[in-house]
Amino acid sequence: MGAKREIDDLLNEFLQLETDEQREQFRGKIAQTLADKTAEEKREFGEALADNAKETIRQSVALIGEYHFKQALNDIIPAVTWSYIAEEYFQKSRSWLSQRMNGYHVNSKAAAFTPEEINTLADGLLDLSERIKKSAILLKGHRF
Template sequence: MNKELINKIFPTQEMQEEFLTYQKLNEADRDKFMAEKQEQFSEEPADIHSQRVEDAIKAGENVVEELQELLILKQLQNVSPFISLSEISKTYFGKSRSWLSQRLHENKVRGRRVNLKPEEVNILKSALLDISDKLRNTAMQLDFS
């Protein structure tokens, strides 16, 4: 896993370092590492333990968000050769040709990574359904009899 993705998923430096350490271990050493961490966590004060739980929840949310973004891009690969993403960006979002591509590929814009917000995913879904309807209606009208 690359450093940028690790930083994106794990909200604290400590979690990032622990993940990198865990990743380098073999299976037996991983079990030992996890047992040591469980013991360490059980001995922590409640406030530190509570913060760890919040950080772990945040890491889980970050993973889900990352997977959703990858899933959108993967799903679009099936149709992207047949549609113009730049035209979708202009027509349905009122944005520049590169705007949608930047978000789908999580490019950096003005120094920060950009992606689609949930409401923008819904707009993209509506756009694809609208295009689907237009294609279906056009196909049904074709008749050379």
């Protein structure tokens, strides 16, 4: 069995554990698994484990970024016409924007904004906010 597959199987087994006793028994299984390996197998095992850890960190960073992105927009999502934003600032459809905002899968891959698209969205929201502010100031100065 390949080291990556073995790591994945052990991780899946670990995730099924429910009690401290089961986890303690599992630690013994891991110790025995490592004791039975040659130096080369231990090296491969360690590399596969490190690769899994790096991928988990990468996924975690992506989830944190997605969370922060959604939190930044949380207050304005119900107030903004997203189809207008999509068309005015991206020359795209509302569905295109929605796919990226919600991470929907397109062609078997999660849709996401590029850094340039995030800047475009931020610039568009700033432009729109300035236009709203200008309208509010004009209304305050208008006498009926």
